[in-house]
Amino acid sequence: MPELPEVETIKRELDKAILGKRIADVVVNNAKVIREPKKERFIKELKNAIIKKIIRKGKLLIFELRSRQTRLPRKSLTIHLKMTGQLIYPSTTLGTSPRKATRVSFKFADGKILDFNDTRLFGELRLIDDWRKMKFIKELGPEPFDITAGKFRQMLMKKKTKIKVLLLDQKFISGIGNLYANEALFRAKIDPRRPANSLSDKETALLFKEIKDTLQEAIHYKGSSVDQYVQLSGKSGNYVQFHQVYDRAGEKCFKCKSKIERISLGGRGTYFCPACQK
DNA sequence: AATGGGACCTGCGCGC
DNA sequence: TGCGCGCAGGTCCCAT
Secondary structure (H helix, E strand, O other), X not given: OOOHHHHHHHHHHHHHHHOOOEEEEEEEOXXXXXXXOXXXXXXXXXXXXXXXXXXXXXXXXXXXXXXXXXXXXXXXXXXXXXXXXXXXXXXXXXXXXXXXXXXXXXEEOOOOEEEEEEOXXXXXXXXXXXXXXXXXXXXXXXXXXXXXXXXXXXXXXXXXXXXXXXXXXXXXXXXOOHHHHHHHHHHOOOOOOOEHHHOOHHHHHHHHHXXXXXXXXXXXXXXXXXXXXXXXXOOOOEOHHHOOOOOOOOOEOOOOOOEOEEEEEOOEEEEEOOOOOO
């Protein structure tokens, strides 16, 4: 489940690995992940594009491109990993025997290959003129790092929905997914079922701090490798060892030894300690 | 506005 | 061993 820390980890590695490179060829093994334009045009327009800049917005990766003929308008390749998407570089498949889940391979002019793998085909690749005009981008809420505690509090006070569900709403705040929502709420000692506007000033401030700290720590440890996420190199992220509640239903709370509970909120597995979180 | 459900997909682990 | 089933979670979409 790539969330902000996982996508940021990949973004930083991509910066070091592929900036300035020219795409020589694109191999599409499964066109389903290419949302626009059609496969043939997608390939044609990416050929000879140079990776100019890489940007992350929430969980979305954006490659700003430049064509060799600089008069052409700059396009962008956007990549959303959704749940099981991976970016692997340098890939060793060489297009000869692609791994089962390798859906698209980008071959650079120097021969190195960037693979997009995605078991469940939920991932989305788009080649578009202006990423700023994407519906997803226009509706995206601010990232926790881009707002103040006061602003966060002001945002929460307008909402009656359950705090956990709200943290997962990318239009409200972007970058947080199921794993870090669970972890941040545990650290802030807040019951995930609480209506957002029921949080006190103190609780709001603590939650805001814990969200940012949790994300920062996860970035430092290069993400959480549960399910399919790996770093660009294919190595696992190292943050799982610090998880307090996620996927620990029935196990003892590290703080108070109570049993961690699992409930469903907004259709998502929600883990919390009923004794620690009020 | 809030809430719940289904859809998109595949692979895993479970019980039998 | 193999089969069917529920489940995983990011996002969108629809109904109430």
